[in-house]
Amino acid sequence: MERRSVRLGVPGHDGDLEVVRHGHWGRPVLLFPSEAGSAHDAEGNGMLEAVRPLVEAGRMSLFCVDSLDGRSWSDTALPTEERARRAEAYTSWLEQAVLPWVQGQSGGSTELVAVGPSLGAYHAVRLALTRADVVPLAIGLSGTYDPTAWNGWGELGDATYFANPTAFVANAHGEHLEWLRARVSLLLVVGQGPFEVSPTRALPGTRAFAGVLARQGIRHELDVWGHDSAHDWPWWQRQLAHHLPRFV
Numbered sequence: 001m002e003r004r005s006v007r008l009g010v011p012g013h014d015g016d017l018e019v020v021r022h023g024h025w026g027r028p029v030l031l032f033p034s035e036a037g038s039a040h041d042a043e044g045n046g047m048l049e050a051v052r053p054l055v056e057a058g059r060m061s062l063f064c065v066d067s068l069d070g071r072s073w074s075d076t077a078l079p080t081e082e083r084a085r086r087a088e089a090y091t092s093w094l095e096q097a098v099l100p101w102v103q104g105q106s107g108g109s110t111e112l113v114a115v116g117p118s119l120g121a122y123h124a125v126r127l128a129l130t131r132a133d134v135v136p137l138a139i140g141l142s143g144t145y146d147p148t149a150w151n152g153w154g155e156l157g158d159a160t161y162f163a164n165p166t167a168f169v170a171n172a173h174g175e176h177l178e179w180l181r182a183r184v185s186l187l188l189v190v191g192q193g194p195f196e197v198s199p200t201r202a203l204p205g206t207r208a209f210a211g212v213l214a215r216q217g218i219r220h221e222l223d224v225w226g227h228d229s230a231h232d233w234p235w236w237q238r239q240l241a242h243h244l245p246r247f248v
Helices: 052-057 080-107 119-130 158-162 165-170 174-183 200-218 233-247
Strands: 003-009 015-024 027-031 059-063 113-117 137-141 185-190 220-224
Touching: 003 080, 015 080, 027 080, 027 119, 052 059, 059 080, 080 119, 080 158, 113 119, 113 233, 119 137, 119 165, 119 185, 158 165, 165 200, 174 185, 174 200, 185 200, 185 233, 200 220
Parallel strands: 027 059, 027 113, 113 137, 137 185, 185 220
Antiparallel strands: 003 015, 015 059
């Protein structure tokens, strides 16, 4: 399987982050790691193996990215608003560096699919909601979509609001809402097993966000797996292998 990697600078941030590509052809799939993970987690935790037949058949190329969570959302010593401000550097990196590189690698005309487990689900879904012109489809696995619930504290402001899909989608209206309805498709997958309710709150968080999408008429699917389905890599492998073939 063809593999290549690149390090891309983060706008307004000292340093760069890595993107690893697996595959040679097909629809580009952007895979986020779980919380504070790296671009190599897909290999180490079996996600690449789960979709290997699709990659080797040339139906998709898998683009795996580093996270910046350790300096933003995962740093609970910081108030939520500061975490959100720091996370803006990651958003800028995705939009200004990663998306152009992936499009260049893919011929520039193919729309991306964004996928992620746990905190990576948040990143995938938020990217689709803000850049549906390039990423109209996202698959969130065991995600939560309200950053104010992530051990949050302190006064909230614009940075938190615009980083919070639960808030900005609920308040979308007019032409912007019509654009979301026309462009975005979201697939939210979650289990009912170990760690999906506590401490991650992925199950109630996913259901709550699906409710927001339903009230706003935004195209989505909610797929709730059984009580054996845990907040862990073996289940995310199965869920990705189950759903991705219909999109590539």
